[in-house]
Amino acid sequence: MTKQIIVPFGPQHPVLPEPIHLDLVLEDERVIDAVPSIGYIHRGFEKLVEKREFTEYTYIAERTCGICSFIHGATYCQAIEQIMNIEVPERAQYLRVIWSEYSRLHSHLLWLGLFADAFGFENLFMGAWRIRERVLDVLEQTTGGRVIQGSAKIGGVRRDISGEKLDAMVKDLDILDREMKDLTTVFLEDESVKHRLRNVGILSREDAYHLGAVGPTARGSGAAFDLRMTGYGAYDRLNFQLVTDSCGDCYSRCLVRAKELFTSTDLIRQAAKKIPDGPIDVKVTGAPNGEFFMRAEQPRGELVHYVKGNGTKFLARSRIRTPTLTNIPPLVKILQGCELADVPVIVLSIDPCISCTER
Amino acid sequence: MVFFEMTKTALKSVLSKPATILYPFEPAKKTDLSRGHVVFDGSKCISCGICMKKCPAQAILVTKEAKTWQIDRFRCIVCNSCVDTCPAKCLSMDTQYTAPVSVKGVEVFTITYVKPVKPPADKAGAAGE
Amino acid sequence: MMLPPQSITPIEVGRLVGNVERFRNEGYRLVQIGCTKVADHYEINYCFDKDYMFEVLRITVTADTEVPSITGMYWGAFIYENEMHDLFGIQVKGMNIDFKGTLIKTRVKFPFSQAAEKVATPKPAPAKAEPKKEEAP
Numbered sequence: 001m002t003k004q005i006i007v008p009f010g011p012q013h014p015v016l017p018e019p020i021h022l023d024l025v026l027e028d029e030r031v032i033d034a035v036p037s038i039g040y041i042h043r044g045f046e047k048l049v050e051k052r053e054f055t056e057y058t059y060i061a062e063r064t065c066g067i068c069s070f071i072h073g074a075t076y077c078q079a080i081e082q083i084m085n086i087e088v089p090e091r092a093q094y095l096r097v098i099w100s101e102y103s104r105l106h107s108h109l110l111w112l113g114l115f116a117d118a119f120g121f122e123n124l125f126m127g128a129w130r131i132r133e134r135v136l137d138v139l140e141q142t143t144g145g146r147v148i149q150g151s152a153k154i155g156g157v158r159r160d161i162s163g164e165k166l167d168a169m170v171k172d173l174d175i176l177d178r179e180m181k182d183l184t185t186v187f188l189e190d191e192s193v194k195h196r197l198r199n200v201g202i203l204s205r206e207d208a209y210h211l212g213a214v215g216p217t218a219r220g221s222g223a224a225f226d227l228r229m230t231g232y233g234a235y236d237r238l239n240f241q242l243v244t245d246s247c248g249d250c251y252s253r254c255l256v257r258a259k260e261l262f263t264s265t266d267l268i269r270q271a272a273k274k275i276p277d278g279p280i281d282v283k284v285t286g287a288p289n290g291e292f293f294m295r296a297e298q299p300r301g302e303l304v305h306y307v308k309g310n311g312t313k314f315l316a317r318s319r320i321r322t323p324t325l326t327n328i329p330p331l332v333k334i335l336q337g338c339e340l341a342d343v344p345v346i347v348l349s350i351d352p353c354i355s356c357t358e359r
Numbered sequence: 360m361v362f363f364e365m366t367k368t369a370l371k372s373v374l375s376k377p378a379t380i381l382y383p384f385e386p387a388k389k390t391d392l393s394r395g396h397v398v399f400d401g402s403k404c405i406s407c408g409i410c411m412k413k414c415p416a417q418a419i420l421v422t423k424e425a426k427t428w429q430i431d432r433f434r435c436i437v438c439n440s441c442v443d444t445c446p447a448k449c450l451s452m453d454t455q456y457t458a459p460v461s462v463k464g465v466e467v468f469t470i471t472y473v474k475p476v477k478p479p480a481d482k483a484g485a486a487g488e
Numbered sequence: 489m490m491l492p493p494q495s496i497t498p499i500e501v502g503r504l505v506g507n508v509e510r511f512r513n514e515g516y517r518l519v520q521i522g523c524t525k526v527a528d529h530y531e532i533n534y535c536f537d538k539d540y541m542f543e544v545l546r547i548t549v550t551a552d553t554e555v556p557s558i559t560g561m562y563w564g565a566f567i568y569e570n571e572m573h574d575l576f577g578i579q580v581k582g583m584n585i586d587f588k589g590t591l592i593k594t595r596v597k598f599p600f601s602q603a604a605e606k607v608a609t610p611k612p613a614p615a616k617a618e619p620k621k622e623e624a625p
Contacts, residue, residue, distance in 0.1 A: 035585070039574075039592035047599065056415040059438040082491060127368055130378045137388070144392035144452075150438050158443070159392070182368055190364040211564035212518050230540045232491060293494055293535060293544065295519070304520050304535070321520040325571075329564025358592075 002027045007340065011040050015118045015344040018354035022347070026340060034335040036328050038357060045359040049315040054080060054288060057315065058153055061305070064320055065356040066147055067110060068298045070103045072305075072320070073152035078232060079294035079307040080154050086282060092156035093234040094275040099139070099149060099157075100233075101264040101271070106135040106147075107299035108257045108264075109180075111351050112187060115254060118348040119196045124186055131179045138169055156281025166272045173265050180265075184258040197251035201334045201346035204248055213330040214323050215301020216256040217350045221248035227297035238270045250349040257351075287313045298323055300351050322356040393454040394437045399428055401471045403449035410441035410450060420465075429467040432457050447472075496533070496544040504534075504547055505556050511536045512561040516543065521558075521568035523576045525600060530576060534558070551577060551602060559584040567591075577601040 005026050011019035019040035025033040048060055062073030074096050081088055113128030136146045142161050143149040151158045161169075187193055203213065208221035218225065224244045228235045243259040245252035288309030296303050301323030308317040327350045334346055380387070389395075406428075408421045418434035419441060421427075442450045449472075499507055519535035519542070526548075532555065534545040549555060555572075557580050559565045569580045570591040577598030589597075 037587065037591060039590075039594075042592050042594065044599070052415055053413075056413060056440065059415045059436065059440060063436065085490070087490070121365075123365060123369060127365075127372075133378070140388075140393060141390045142392070144390070144394045144439070145437075148436075148438075150394070158439075186364045186368065189361040191362050209517050210512075210562060212562070225537075225540070227540075230491075291496075293533075293542065295542070302519070304522075306520075306522055306524075306533070308524060316526070317524045319520075319522040319524070321522065325567060326520065326564070328567050333563075 004032070009034075009343060009347075013344070016347060016352065018352060020347075020352060020354045022335070022343075024335070024340065024343065029340050031335050031338050031340060031343065034332050036332055038328075038354060040358070041355060042358045046318055046320065049318045051314075053313045054309065054315050055154055055284070055313075057318065059150060061318070061320070062148060062150060062152065064322070064359055065353055067107045067353060068103055068300065068303075068356070069147060070099045070143075070149040070152060071296060071298050071303065073150070074100060074233075075294050075296040075303055075305045076307070076318075077152050077154045078296070079292045079305045080288050080309075082292045082294060083288040083290040083307065083309055084154075084284070084286065086155050086284060088156055089279045089282060090234070090276045091160075091278045092280045094271050095157045095161060095280065096152065097234045097238070097271045098161070098268055098275075099143065099151060101267045102135055102139055103149075104264045104299045105176075105261060106132055106139065108261050109135065111257060111299070111348075112183070112254070115345075115348050116187070118345050119193070121193065124183075124193075127183055127186075131176065131183060134172070134176055134179075138172065141165070142169075153281065155284040156279070158281075160280050166275070170269055170272050173269060177262065177265055180261050184261065187254055187258050194251060196345070197254060198249060200250045200342050201338055201349060202247070202249045203330055203334050205246070207333055208248065208330060211330045211333055212326040213301075213350075214326055215298065215351075216253050216260070217301065217327050217330060219244045220253035220256045222246040225302075227295050227302050230295070232294075232296060234271065234274075237274065238267055240267055250345055253349045287311055288315070300324060300353060300356075301327065320359045322353070322359070324350070324353045324357045327352070328357075389454045391454070394439055395453045395455040396432065396437065396457045397430060397435065397441060398451045398453045399430070399468045400449045400451070401428065401468050403447050404428055404470045404472050405447045405449075405474075406470055406472075407446060409444050409446060413440050413444045415440060426470045427467050428470055429465045431465045433463055494542055494544060496546050498546045498548065501547050501549060501553060501555060504545070505558065505560075507545055508534065508558045508561050511543070511545075514538065518558075518562040518565060521565060521572065523572045523578060523600070525576065525602065528602065530578060532572065532578070549578065552579070554579045554581045556580075557582040557584070574598070575600045577603065 007024045007026055009022040009024055011021045021037045023035040024031050049057055058073055061076035062069045064072045109128050109132035113125045116124035140146045143151040203221045205222040208218045209223045222244055224242050226242050240263050243256050245255050289311035291308040294305045304321040306319040310316040331350050406423045411419045411421045416434045416436045418431045420429045442452050516536035516538040519537045522533045524531045529548055529550050532547050536543045555578055557569055566583050566585045569583050570587045572578045573580055574589055574592040
């Protein structure tokens with residue numbers, strides 16, 4: 001019987017700047033259990049609905065996360081639109097898809113960089129972030145914000161993208177695609193990277209599905225679901241394939257994200273081609289009365305915005321279930337039985353966004 | 360087996376211009392739409408207080424009696440909500456970010472707008488006719 | 489595009505475990521558990537999904553009802569149940585990992601509960617209005 005010791009991981013850790021704490025129970029070098037704790041930066045967003053009008057809450061909902069901000073804002077707006085029966089103009093729906101996909105590109109590139117940093121490949125990390133800068137530039141040129149776009153509003157979007165700009169964006173996508181191809185080849189083909197990621201942190205399909213894993217964490221294990229398939233917004237008019245892999249290790253999760261980059265650029269191209277002319281918003285009058293669970297696909301997985309209105313301009317309840325919160329139980333399961341040295345890589349492989357989790 | 364896949368990218372980086380800029384010496388990137396900070400024009404403000412009500416961060420305080428408009432730049436989240444809703448168009452968004460300061464505080468502006476006397480008189484006249 | 493309306497099935501607390509077990513056996517995954525305060529009681533929504541079919545079970549409880557844990561069927565549910573306990577003060581019986589109120593540490597205990605509402609509302613309201621006036625020169 002070996003002696004058990006407890007090693008704390010986080011809330012401050014060189015590899016993960018976000019505050020999650022894990023108590024790792026070790027036997028020699030092997031982790032036999034991990035107890036997560038969060039709650040270091042709880043911001044009480046859900047409580048704020050009682051003080052802010054539902055229209056202004058869009059800006060607050062968007063600031064839930066600093067990476068996938070646009071999708072948070074748009075999902076919240078969609079929930080309200082469902083309750084109030086607002087038909088959003090076609091052009092606005094396509095614009096939402098375009099910005100959502102750019103957000104996904106920027107989030108995945110950010111993650112690939114951080115992941116490279118976690119397994120000790122600094123040069124690759126900088127390469128990923130250099131490409132990400134291209135995406136951020138487009139976001140700033142079209143919305144005015146690099147990471148907080150603030151362009152979603154109830155009933156449509158706040159800004160339009162001109163036809164010339166769209167053409168220029170599509171042209172830029174070719175350069176982006178080329179650069180991303182070079183980048184992802186290193187992630188997926190390089191032997192040293194493969195050696196570090198293969199067979200590390202395996203999550204079976206069964207576990208992924210029933211423990212509530214979402215997004216690339218679930219798809220990397222072969223649980224094939226992507227909320228974009230439900231066809232919210234303009235996604236039902238665009239063609240794309242789900243990216244899945246069956247191994248369930250860190251490499252698979254990396255592979256899913258790397259391939260999703262190209263799905264996103266393809267979706268932007270399709271949307272830019274199909275986007276119709278017309279108004280970008282409709283006037284919203286009245287207040288929501290009813291409830292709706294709006295689900296959307298974020299870069300990290302399925303996001304749920306539950307909104308309950310009571311007929312006044314202050315909502316009764318808003319609940320935001322972020323993908324990372326539901327990815328924590330699978331993470332605990334993956335960590336059981338892994339080596340201590342692999343813990344940072346495994347924790348990063350689920351793409352944790354703890355600030356998101358602590359609404 | 361693929362080794363040294365990164366060499367291509369690394370060589371390219373060596374031979375090309377740096378991707379970064381020497382920030383304080385070269386100006387930072389900006390676009391026409393960049394949200395930097397809110398600019399207030401006191402000569403147009405009609406003290407309606409809509410910006411104060413619509414501010415999600417409660418950064419703006421309009422005092423009708425004292426004729427002041429103040430903003431707490433540390434609370435402001437630069438969401439553009441006040442600029443969008445201002446009926447008198449006295450607010451605008453500048454692309455320059457707020458300069459760093461060492462003391463927290465609010466910026467106070469005076470509202471210099473004087474309600475023109477003519478239009479109401481005209482209306483009264485029209486109603487009279 | 490309008491999405492189809494969602495069906496919410498209200499059930500009694502006693503029948504919760506049986507119903508969740510049925511979902512588990514039919515191959516649904518747990519999407520989320522969320523709690524809402526409505527007047528003097530709480531609504532707890534259990535959301536499930538299978539091939540994009542979305543199902544919601546709803547139980548209505550009071551502050552002192554003990555809710556059975558569903559961690560026996562869905563191991564990962566502990567994160568929602570602990571959150572529910574820490575924010576709303578709902579008593580959940582039989583969780584596999586019970587943080588005993590330490591998952592989310594808040595200054596006001598159970599900030600979303602009615603008890604906190606009664607204590608907290610009279611105090612912060614004037615306190616919040618005052619600093620704004622102090623800022624005025």
